[in-house]
Amino acid sequence: MKQVWQKIFARAWTTPAPLVAALVLLFSVAAAEAQERSRLDEVLQRGSLIVVTLGTVPPFAFKDDKGELVGFDIDVARLAANALFRDPNKIEFVIVTSDGRWPAIESGRADMGVGGTTVYPDRAIRVAFTRAFIDSGISIMVAKSAGIKSLEELNQEKYTVANLNNPQMADRAQMFFPKAKIITFDTPSGEFLAVKSGRAQALQIDTPTADYFAATSATDFEVLPTLLTASQNNGIYLKPGDFKWWLWLDTFVSELRTGSLYPRYAEIYQKWFKKDPPPQKFYLPPAR
Amino acid sequence: MGQYRAWLEAYGAAFLDAAAWTLGVAVAAFVCALIWGALLFFLRLNGGPWAARTVDAYVQLLRNTPVLLPIYLIYFGFPLVGLLWPASICGGLALVAQNGAYICEIFRGGYKAIDRVQHDAAKSLGLMPWTAFRKVTLPQLLVYCIPALGNQAVLLLKDTSLLSAITVVELTMQAKVLTERTGAAYAPFLVAAVFYLFMVWAIEFLTRLAQRGVRWR
Numbered sequence: 001m002k003q004v005w006q007k008i009f010a011r012a013w014t015t016p017a018p019l020v021a022a023l024v025l026l027f028s029v030a031a032a033e034a035q036e037r038s039r040l041d042e043v044l045q046r047g048s049l050i051v052v053t054l055g056t057v058p059p060f061a062f063k064d065d066k067g068e069l070v071g072f073d074i075d076v077a078r079l080a081a082n083a084l085f086r087d088p089n090k091i092e093f094v095i096v097t098s099d100g101r102w103p104a105i106e107s108g109r110a111d112m113g114v115g116g117t118t119v120y121p122d123r124a125i126r127v128a129f130t131r132a133f134i135d136s137g138i139s140i141m142v143a144k145s146a147g148i149k150s151l152e153e154l155n156q157e158k159y160t161v162a163n164l165n166n167p168q169m170a171d172r173a174q175m176f177f178p179k180a181k182i183i184t185f186d187t188p189s190g191e192f193l194a195v196k197s198g199r200a201q202a203l204q205i206d207t208p209t210a211d212y213f214a215a216t217s218a219t220d221f222e223v224l225p226t227l228l229t230a231s232q233n234n235g236i237y238l239k240p241g242d243f244k245w246w247l248w249l250d251t252f253v254s255e256l257r258t259g260s261l262y263p264r265y266a267e268i269y270q271k272w273f274k275k276d277p278p279p280q281k282f283y284l285p286p287a288r
Numbered sequence: 289m290g291q292y293r294a295w296l297e298a299y300g301a302a303f304l305d306a307a308a309w310t311l312g313v314a315v316a317a318f319v320c321a322l323i324w325g326a327l328l329f330f331l332r333l334n335g336g337p338w339a340a341r342t343v344d345a346y347v348q349l350l351r352n353t354p355v356l357l358p359i360y361l362i363y364f365g366f367p368l369v370g371l372l373w374p375a376s377i378c379g380g381l382a383l384v385a386q387n388g389a390y391i392c393e394i395f396r397g398g399y400k401a402i403d404r405v406q407h408d409a410a411k412s413l414g415l416m417p418w419t420a421f422r423k424v425t426l427p428q429l430l431v432y433c434i435p436a437l438g439n440q441a442v443l444l445l446k447d448t449s450l451l452s453a454i455t456v457v458e459l460t461m462q463a464k465v466l467t468e469r470t471g472a473a474y475a476p477f478l479v480a481a482v483f484y485l486f487m488v489w490a491i492e493f494l495t496r497l498a499q500r501g502v503r504w505r
Binding site: 098122127165166183190199 | 461
C-alpha cells in the first residue's frame with residue numbers, strides 16, 4: 001500500500017512538470033509581447049485613463065469642501081480623457097503622496113501622472129516627461145509675525161525655512177538662502193504647521209499654491225514679492241521607453257498649450273488662476 | 289546593473305549618514321525607554337494604590353494611541369510653550385514615552401511570572417528588600433523579560449521611521465528624498481530596507497547574547 005502511495009505521489013510530481021514548463025514559456029512570450037505593446041493601445045482598449053496625482057496641492061490638485069478631487073491639473077487630465085474617449089469622465093485617479101508618484105508609474109499602476117509635478121533633469125533619467133503645460137513660479141511664504149520683507153533678509157542663520165522633500169527646493173535653498181536652516185517635510189501641511197508653531201519662519205511653495213493659501217486659510221502668512229524662480233516647468237509624467245504613448249501625451253500637451261485645445265486651456269486657466277494664460281504663440285495676438 | 293552602481297556611488301554616503309541617525313536615535317531612545325519603563329514599573333509596584341493607578345492610566349493612554357500622535361504633539365506643540373527642541377530630541381522623547389509604557393508592562397509580566405514562593409523564600413532567609421530584589425527577583429526577571437525586550441527594541445527601531453514626518457533625515461526620510469530627486473521608484477526603499485534588516489539582525493544577535501548571559505547555571 002505504501003508503495004502505491006509513493007508511486008502516485010511521484011507521478012503527481014512528474015506529470016505536470018512539462019505542462020508547467022510550457023506554461024512558463026508561454027507566459028514569458030506573452031510578457032515579451034506585452035512589453036512591445038504600447039500603453040496607448042492598452043488605454044484605448046480599456047476605455048478609461050488611469051492617472052496618478054497628488055491630493056494636497058491647491059489649486060493644481062486637491063480635495064474641495066465636498067471631498068472631491070479638483071484643480072487645474074485634474075482638469076488637464078480630464079481634457080486628456082476627453083481627447084481619447086470624447087468623455088472627460090472616463091478617468092480614474094490614484095491619489096498618492098509626493099514620493100508615491102514614481103512607484104505608481106514604474107509599476108504600471110497608472111498610465112500617466114499629473115499634479116504639481118516639476119520636470120527636473122535628475123528625475124528625467126528614470127521618468128519620462130512631456131513638455132511643460134504650465135509655468136509655475138516658486139514663492140516664499142513667511143509668517144507675518146516674523147517681519148521678513150525680502151529674500152536677502154531671510155538669508156540669516158537665525159531663520160529656519162520649511163521645505164518639501166523634493167530636489168528643486170533643496171537646490172534652491174542652497175542657492176538663495178544658504179545661511180538659513182532648512183527643515184524638510186513630506187507634505188505641505190507639515191510645512192504650514194512648522195511655520196504656525198514657530199519651528200520655521202518661512203516656507204517654499206509653488207506661487208499659485210501660495211496665492212491660494214494666502215487668500216484662503218493662511219491669512220497670517222505673507223507671500224514675499226520676489227520669486228525664487230519665475231519659471232518652473234510642470235509636465236505630465238509617464239514610464240519611459242514607450243514612444244507611442246509619450247508621443248501622444250506630448251502632442252496632447254502641445255495642442256493644449258499652443259494649438260487646437262488652447263481655448264479649453266484658456267478656460268481652465270481662467271477658472272483656477274483668475275487670469276489669462278500665456279499667449280498661444282509669441283507672434284500671435286492674445287486670443288479674446 | 290551599472291546604473292544602480294552609479295546610483296549607489298552618488299548617494300551611498302547619504303544613506304550611511306541616515307543609517308547613523310536611525311541607529312543613534314534608536315539606541316538612545318531604547319536606553320532611555322528602559323530606564324523610564326523600569327521607573328514606571330517600580331512606581332507601580334511600590335508606590336501605593338494611587339501611583340499604581342496613575343501608571344496604569346499612563347500605560348493605557350500611550351499603548352493605545354499611535355506613536356505618530358505624541359511625535360506630532362511634542363514636535364509641533366512644544367514650540368507653542370517656548371520649547372524649541374531639535375526634531376530628533378522631540379521624536380526620541382515620543383518614542384521613549386510610548387516604549388517606556390510597553391517596557392513597564394513587559395517588566396510587570398515578567399514579575400508576575402516569578403513564583404510567589406521565591407519572594408517568601410527570600411523573606412524567610414531574612415534578606416533585606418533590596419538584597420532580595422538583587423539576588424532573587426532580578427535574575428529571574430531578566431530571564432523572563434529579555435526576549436520581550438529584544439522584540440521591543442526591534443519595534444522601536446522600526447518606529448524611528450516615523451520621525452521622517454518631523455524632518456529627521458533618518459533612513460526612511462533619506463529614501464523619500466532620494467526617490468524624489470531621482471525618480472527611482474524602488475531602489476532607495478530597497479536600500480533602506482537592507483539597512484533596517486541588518487540592524488534588526490544585530491538586535492536579535494545581541495538579544496541572544498543577553499539571553500545566554502542571564503541563563504540559570
